[in-house]
Amino acid sequence: MTTVATAAQGGSHLVADLVARALQGDDRAWGALVARYAPLVTSVCRRHRLDEADTLDVAQGVWLSLLEHLGSIREPAALPGWIATTTRRECLHLLTGKGGRQRAELVGEVDGATIDLTEQLDDMIVQAERHAALLEALADLPPQHQQLVVLLIHDPPLAYAEIGRQLGMPIGSIGPTRQRCLEKIRNHPAVAALLESPARPAHR
Amino acid sequence: MYDDQWTDDELLSELGEALRAEREVPGALVDAGKAIFTWRSIDAELTALTQAHLTYDSFADDAALQGEESSLLVGVRSEQAALRSLTFAADDLSIELEVTDDGVLGQLVPPQSATVEVLSPDSSRVDVPVDEVGWFTLRPVPTTRFRLTCHLGSGASVVTDWISL
Numbered sequence: 001m002t003t004v005a006t007a008a009q010g011g012s013h014l015v016a017d018l019v020a021r022a023l024q025g026d027d028r029a030w031g032a033l034v035a036r037y038a039p040l041v042t043s044v045c046r047r048h049r050l051d052e053a054d055t056l057d058v059a060q061g062v063w064l065s066l067l068e069h070l071g072s073i074r075e076p077a078a079l080p081g082w083i084a085t086t087t088r089r090e091c092l093h094l095l096t097g098k099g100g101r102q103r104a105e106l107v108g109e110v111d112g113a114t115i116d117l118t119e120q121l122d123d124m125i126v127q128a129e130r131h132a133a134l135l136e137a138l139a140d141l142p143p144q145h146q147q148l149v150v151l152l153i154h155d156p157p158l159a160y161a162e163i164g165r166q167l168g169m170p171i172g173s174i175g176p177t178r179q180r181c182l183e184k185i186r187n188h189p190a191v192a193a194l195l196e197s198p199a200r201p202a203h204r
Numbered sequence: 205m206y207d208d209q210w211t212d213d214e215l216l217s218e219l220g221e222a223l224r225a226e227r228e229v230p231g232a233l234v235d236a237g238k239a240i241f242t243w244r245s246i247d248a249e250l251t252a253l254t255q256a257h258l259t260y261d262s263f264a265d266d267a268a269l270q271g272e273e274s275s276l277l278v279g280v281r282s283e284q285a286a287l288r289s290l291t292f293a294a295d296d297l298s299i300e301l302e303v304t305d306d307g308v309l310g311q312l313v314p315p316q317s318a319t320v321e322v323l324s325p326d327s328s329r330v331d332v333p334v335d336e337v338g339w340f341t342l343r344p345v346p347t348t349r350f351r352l353t354c355h356l357g358s359g360a361s362v363v364t365d366w367i368s369l
Contacts, residue, residue, distance in 0.1 A: 027241045034237035039225040042233065052230050057368065060325050060349060063237040064366065067244060094368070096264065131222035138219060153220035182212050185219070195209050 014136065014190065015076040023070055034063060037083045040128035044084055047120060048091040061090040080125045088121065130194055137188035145181045152178060242327040250323075253353065253363045256299055260291035292352075292364040299352060299362070303369055308345055312338030312354060319355040323363075324348055345369055 015036070021029035041062055045055040065086050073079060138146055144167065151163045164171045185191055210218065288303040298313040312318055315338040322330045325348060334340040349368040355361045 022241075025244075027238070030241045031234075031238045035234055038229040038234050038237065042229045043225065046228075055230060056233055056236060057348065059233045060236055060240070061366070061368070063240045064243065064325060064349075067240060068247065128225075130218065131225050134219050134222045135226065138222075149216075149219060150223070153216050153223070155220070179212075182215055185215065186209060 015079055019070060019073055019076060019079075030067075033066070036132050037066075037080070037128070039131060040080060040083055040124065041087045043124050043128065044087040044121070045091060047124070048088070048095065050091060050094070054094055058087060058090040058094055061093075062087050080129050084121050084125050084128075133188075133190035133194050134185065136190045137185040140188060141181060141184060145177065145184075148174070148177060149181055149185075236325070240325050243325055246323060246327055246329075250351075250353070250363045253361045254294045254297075256292040256294040256297065256362050256364045258290065258365050259293045259298075260289070262287070262289045288369070290367070292367075294362045296360070297354065297356065297362050299354065299364060301367070303345060306345070307341050307343035308369070310340040310342065310352075312340075314338075316357060318357065321353045321355075322346065323351045323353060325350075 015033070018029045018033050018036075022033060038059070041059050042055060045058055050058060062083065066083070069082075073082075138149060141149070147167060148163070148169075151158055151166060158166075160171050160174045163169070163174055169177070186195070290301045290303075292299045292301075300311045300313060302309045310320070310332075312320075312334070317336045318334050318338065320332040320334050320340050322332060322342060324330075324346075332340045332342060346367075346369065349366045351364050351366055353361060353363045
């Protein structure tokens, strides 16, 4: 499915760099890889209806596998797919191994949903890569602009007057700054790579 | 080309979803993942040892050991064994484990004295006493996954796959 591959292109350079640095023993680069893929691992676990303790157990298995396979990653664009399938495998092992008998009913439910899950995995990978690219772009904004974006997407929405008050910004400059921030995010290499791909995911 | 791009509102709503997904990640998940980096040095040490692989798990059938997911599910449903038992085998040594409510009973086969160590993902290592006929007990049942290393009298060392109970 081209969507998965193209969605992953955007972050490839960053990921390749993080992998190379982690292999050289840079623990911050490793930490960045963990943080980047943690939402994907979490969402696959949620889909398997794992509670928090089991999610942590599965994640531990995924990180250990990642650490072992770090040296054999040839194609960083394939990494999100690898993370998702490894997480799914760990989820199934956990559901059938640990306390398997007590969980038989739950496994039955998951079994019924197996086909759905396989189809959903690709969507989850594309979504996770889209989110990672956007968060990467957001993190590259100056701190005050990051705060502005966070307030702009606050739920429930905040009035410009309130946003201006919190940031000490004149109301009149919020609109133009918002515009500049969004332009910077849109033009960020990681995001631009997503937008250039013909397989941009549909919006609701 | 511009028509293909996100509108400002779409972009903001996507950013909102990205931040929400990030917030849903348990904090301990990222912390534990970062801490695992120290495992690298132990891993390098373990690759030199003889590997003992899982050859039997009473909670799974043969197909499950080969990673067949559908069989894995069916196998477990028919499983009625009260205690879980596992066997890890290398050429000259097997490690048999039986999981009870309050601990894990271990037996080295052939029976022999040895030094057994429990290795955890956070790189902690705990020595376990082994009697002269190769019996040992892990108490309580480990809650995180672990590997066992056995340093034998012959000078050989054996390490198991990851064990998750």
